[in-house]
Amino acid sequence: xxxxxxxxxxxxxxxxxxxxxxxxxxxxxxxxxxxxxxxxxxxxxxxxxxxxxxxxxxxxxxxxxxxxxxxxxxxxxxxxxxxxxxxxxxxxxxxxxxxxxxxxxxxxxxxxxxxxxxxxxxxxxxxxxxxxxxxxxxxxxxxxxxxxxxxxxxxxxxxxxxxxxxxxxxxxxxxxxxxxxxxxxxxxxxxxxxxxxxxxxxxxxxxxxxxxxxxxxxxxxxxxxxxxxxxxxxxxxxxxxxxxxxxxxxxxxxxxxxxxxxxxxxxxxxxxxxxxxxxxxxxxxxxxxxxxxxxxxxxxxxxxxxxxxxxxxxxxxxxxxxxxxxxxxxxxxxxxxxxxxxxxxxxxxxxxxxxxxxxxxxxxxxxxxxxxxxxxxxxxxxxxxxxxxxxxxxxxxxxxxxxxxxxxxxxxxxxxxxxxxxxxxxxxxxxxxxxxxxxxxxxxxxxxxxxxxxxxxxxxxxxxxxxxxxxxxxxxxxxxxxxxxxxx
Numbered sequence: 001x002x003x004x005x006x007x008x009x010x011x012x013x014x015x016x017x018x019x020x021x022x023x024x025x026x027x028x029x030x031x032x033x034x035x036x037x038x039x040x041x042x043x044x045x046x047x048x049x050x051x052x053x054x055x056x057x058x059x060x061x062x063x064x065x066x067x068x069x070x071x072x073x074x075x076x077x078x079x080x081x082x083x084x085x086x087x088x089x090x091x092x093x094x095x096x097x098x099x100x101x102x103x104x105x106x107x108x109x110x111x112x113x114x115x116x117x118x119x120x121x122x123x124x125x126x127x128x129x130x131x132x133x134x135x136x137x138x139x140x141x142x143x144x145x146x147x148x149x150x151x152x153x154x155x156x157x158x159x160x161x162x163x164x165x166x167x168x169x170x171x172x173x174x175x176x177x178x179x180x181x182x183x184x185x186x187x188x189x190x191x192x193x194x195x196x197x198x199x200x201x202x203x204x205x206x207x208x209x210x211x212x213x214x215x216x217x218x219x220x221x222x223x224x225x226x227x228x229x230x231x232x233x234x235x236x237x238x239x240x241x242x243x244x245x246x247x248x249x250x251x252x253x254x255x256x257x258x259x260x261x262x263x264x265x266x267x268x269x270x271x272x273x274x275x276x277x278x279x280x281x282x283x284x285x286x287x288x289x290x291x292x293x294x295x296x297x298x299x300x301x302x303x304x305x306x307x308x309x310x311x312x313x314x315x316x317x318x319x320x321x322x323x324x325x326x327x328x329x330x331x332x333x334x335x336x337x338x339x340x341x342x343x344x345x346x347x348x349x350x351x352x353x354x355x356x357x358x359x360x361x362x363x364x365x366x367x368x369x370x371x372x373x374x375x376x377x378x379x380x381x382x383x384x385x386x387x388x389x390x391x392x393x394x395x396x397x398x399x400x401x402x403x404x405x406x407x408x409x410x411x412x413x414x415x416x417x418x419x420x421x422x423x424x425x426x427x428x429x430x431x432x433x434x435x436x437x438x439x440x441x442x443x444x445x446x447x448x449x450x451x452x453x454x455x456x457x458x459x460x461x462x463x464x465x466x467x468x469x470x471x472x473x474x475x476x477x478x479x480x481x482x483x484x485x486x487x488x
Contacts, residue, residue, distance in 0.1 A: 012037045013475040016267045016277035018255045018292065021049025022457060023449040024283030025238040026078060026464035031281075032245035034472040039275060040239075040247065041267070043254030043288075047239050050420055051457070053232025056413050057323035059364040061354065061372075062230040063415040064319070065457060067091060070225040072458040074465070075234070079227060082237035087229065090222035091357045094335035097126060098402045099167055099344055106339070109211070112190055113168035114156055116207030126167050134161030138202045146198055149426045152189060153181030159203045171339035174349055177455060178315040178377040178421045188424040228360040231457070258296045258445070265296075265444065279444035279471045283464060286312035286422060286451045296442060305438035308431050312451055314419035315378035320348075320395045321413045326355075326369045328407035333371065338402065347383050347394040348373040351402070368410065373399070378423055388414040422451045446470050 013036050017024045020042025028038045040047075052064035068075035070090075079088060096103045107124040109117030115135055122132055138159040146155070152173065153165045169181045177184060187194040193206060200206035227233055239249050258280060259266040267275040282289045290309035297306045336357035339350045354370040355362045361370055373395040376384045383391065392412045399405040432452050439447055446467035453463040 013278040014039070014276070015279045015281060015471060015475075016041060016265070016275055017281045017283060018267070019049075019283035019288075019449070020044075020047035020235075020239070020249060020251065021283060021449070021460075022051050022235050022238070023049075023460045023464045024281070025235050025242060026074075026461040027281045027283055027448055027468040028242045028247050028249075029078070029081070029238055029245075030465050030468035031471065032242055032247045034468070036279075036472065036475065038242065038247040039277075040242065040249040041253040041255055041269070041275070042249070042251045043284075045251050047249060047251060048232060048235035050417060051232045051235050052415070053230045053236065054321075054413070054415075056321050056370060057365070057368050057411045059323065059361065059368055059370060060229050061321055061361065061370055062232050063321060063413070064417070065231050066352070066354075066358075067224045067226045067231060068457045069223065070221060071223055072456070072462075074458040074461040076225055076458075078238060078461055079225075079234055082234065082241045084227055084234065084237050087227050087233075087360075088225050089228055089358065089360055091224055091226055092336045093222075093224070096335055096338040097124075097167075097171065098338045098340050098346075099126060099171075103338055103402060107168075110168065111193060111207045111210060112152075113164070113170075113172040114193070114203060114207050115160070115164065115168070116204050116211055127163050131161055131163030131167070135164060135204075137161070138204045141202065143201050144197050144203065144206075146186070146194065149185050149187045149194075149429065151182055151426050152184050152186040155186060155203065157182070166343040167341050170343065171341045171349070174342065174377050175339060175374075177424065178317045178349075179423050180377070180379050183378075183423070183425050185424045185426045185428045188428040226358055226360075234457075255292050257292055257294070260296055260299070260442075279475060280446075281464075281467050281471060282445070282447045283449050283467075285314070285419065285449070286310070287314075287419075289447060289451075293439070293442075293445075296445075297438070300441050302438040302441040305435045308435045308438075309451075311431075313378065313423040313425070315376070315421045315423060316381050316384055316416070316418045317349075317374055317376040317420060318384055318391060318417065319372050319374055319415045320391050321354075321370065321372040321415065322392070322395070322409040323411045324369045324371070324407055324409050326367050329369050329405060332403045332405055333369065334403075337371070340398075342377065342380060346398050347391075348375055348398045349377060350374045351395075351399060371399075378421075384416070384418075388412075421455055424455075444471065444474055 015036045017028045017040045031038045050064040054063040097106045107120040109120045115121045173181045197206040257268040264278045286309040290306045333353045337352040351373045448463040448467035
């Protein structure tokens with residue numbers, strides 16, 4: 001079959017953005033704002049990736065990520081730019097911890113489960129007396145020596161005891177990374193704590209220093225924000241904004257490879273279709289990026305990027321969303337939900353009481369109550385082999401044990417995120433640096449997304465802005481002049 005080549009629009013640089021999740025859409029938004037002509041190519045049938053607006057029992061719900069860190073402003077600013085500013089909404093923030101057979105308050109005075117203040121930890125009953133005494137050892141141990149990187153859980157266990165890892169760090173960190181705390185890189189997952197701990201005499205002191213710094217800074221509103229109708233509406237609004245600027249967004253358009261032309265790129269699609277582009281942004285998971293880049297990268301002596309990308313591990317998880325008659329759950333579901341330490345051996349790792357947490361959800365139908373549970377994490381995904389009905393049944397069993405819920409749901413929906421969250425083991429920051437160094441050998445190609453700078457939505461958007469900014473700088477450079485990020 002002969003190739004069908006779409007020409008570049010004369011006079012305006014054309015950038016192909018591969019991937020229509022929030023990273024790709026944010027990159028497209030920044031690129032169109034910088035004057036580039038943009039085509040977003042998304043392999044699946046919808047945009048948004050793990051930001052997924054859905055419905056259950058006639059009510060809008062998030063079937064993926066449900067909130068953004070608002071103290072980091074990229075996501076909130078993008079929501080406002082996309083016309084969603086008046087729909088931003090803070091959650092009810094009263095999460096509990098289901099451990100040792102009862103629901104307990106999540107103790108304050110910690111950072112990602114690492115305690116800086118022992119008083120609220122002691123009052124919570126989360127740790128045994130022996131575990132609490134072990135935490136105090138941190139202040140008497142030799143000064144920290146973190147080297148180039150260290151596993152967060154291993155460091156906490158060595159300084160404060162394994163019980164802190166099992167009962168606090170694991171459920172909190174698992175909610176973000178669906179990972180194993182004993183393997184996750186401190187430098188990659190909590191970089192500000194890594195830097196503070198390099199200069200502090202103890203881990204607890206590093207936590208306290210960061211907390212004091214945060215307390216001294218003027219508060220700028222809630223820590224987290226959601227959006228009326230769900231965070232899944234954010235990529236849809238950004239996609240509309242990109243289209244309004246002349247960008248093209250294609251779904252069902254999986255990219256099969258890249259090939260270098262004299263001064264640009266051939267973006268290859270199924271059926272022999274080829275899109276001509278001056279530059280390319282890859283905003284796809286690491287395995288897809290490795291596959292798409294393989295031929296061009298190895299031809300340019302940048303095969304290390306392919307190998308490193310192919311080596312990134314991912315965790316899978318499932319969300320079980322359920323709708324109940326509110327009258328059937330009245331008086332049982334308090335706060336915004338609870339976390340579950342994996343050490344307790346339950347199927348669910350967390351439950352969110354959506355109709356308590358989000359006002360917009362409660363207002364959608366006052367007679368219906370929506371909640372969801374999460375199942376699975378890296379290295380602990382046997383439950384994900386179960387059929388949907390069994391995941392629902394096991395979630396209901398755990399909810400019955402935790403809060404006394406015995407009612408049958410009106411409707412259930414299981415959303416599986418296979419390979420959904422990249423893992424950040426020790427050395428991840430160095431791996432990302434190697435990937436970017438070698439990708440930069442491909443003129444006009446950049447990568448962005450959750451693999452590189454953080455799995456949170458603001459971090460993904462910042463990664464996208466970095467890639468888009470470097471592409472715009474490259475395109476603006478005079479012919480033969482220095483190219484951004486190539487070390488020339």
